[in-house]
Amino acid sequence: MEIFTHIKDLANYIHIKKILGYEIGFVPTMGALHQGHLSLVKASKGKNLLTVASIFVNPTQFGPNEDFEKYPRTVDHDIQLLESVKCDVLFLPSVKEMYPTASAITLSMPSLTQKYEGKYRTGHFEGVMLIVSKLFNIVLPNVAFFGQKDFQQCAIVKQMVKDLSFPVQIEIMPTIREDDGLAMSSRNRYLNEIERKKAVGIYQTLMYIKNMVQHEKSVENLIRHAHTYIEKFGFTQIDYIDIVNSDTLETLHYAYSENKPLMLITARLGTTRLLDNMYLYDI
Ligand code: AMP
Secondary structure (H helix, E strand, C coil), X not given: CEEECCHHHHXXXXXXXXXXXXXXXXXXXXXXXXXXXXXXXXXXXXXXXXXXXXECCCHHHCXXXXXXXXXXXXXXXHHHHHHHCCCCEEECCCHHHHCCXXXXXXXXXXXXXXXXXXXXXXXXXXXXXXXXHHHHHHHCCCEEEEECCCHHHHHHHHHXXXXXXXXXXXXXXCCCECCCCCECCHHHHHCCHHHHHHHCHHHHHHHHHHHHCXXXXXXXXXXXXXHHHHHCCCCCEEEEEEEEECXXXXXXXXXXXXXCEEEEEEEEECCEEEEEEEECCCC
């Protein structure tokens, strides 16, 4: 695997590969890699794309009271994992390389960024839009791969690509889970043993509601049942539970299959926020 830390070097490399006719698949990450990230790399490799992964813990998407400093950094292990799935290129820039000076531009998409995660993480999606745009301009991917686990992020990136005419195809890949159903996440390592056992409650609640939707269509009732069910697992705080139209992220009143209902849950165990989602009908 080729590793680049400077934009200029990667840009030269990509330029030559494009002239040679390669199509580029891109997997942006913040590192602390797990099988969820690797599934995106495998999807890109599976399409015969020259696959570029990036590892960059992006400061502009962390709020002042969030975990930027202590976000897990496991670069050596990440490189081994990327090599194990034959990733072609790793872009591993420093903060100074990506932000030599503070950015003057702000990207804004209030209709999608201010709800759900945006309510709890002010400025988060503005930081995501900025770094994804910068990375797209550097890597010039034909296809970029994102995980369904971060569903709101997927919706925002898709809208941004459309509105700014980025010539990139966005592929959303299914959530990879631990054996008990917990969605893999770099932040799961913050959980202690007791919290780790409780964490499965999110997945179990999603499954419980997915079964219930066969005979109960009222979103109000489904959400009430979800709260009662998840509270038994001992979450310290439920940030939100909602059922939305998966195309528009608008809240639904009824979970009929034609409304493409997707259930979102974000809850905390101690200081760790866990988020997950599930389509209530198989798609
Ligand atoms: P992150 O490093 O958390 O910024 O994630 C990088 C990419 O991996 C994002 O597109 C995530 O949605 C995706 N991702 C994270 N966890 C999973 C998972 N469990 N399954 C599939 N994709 C994931």
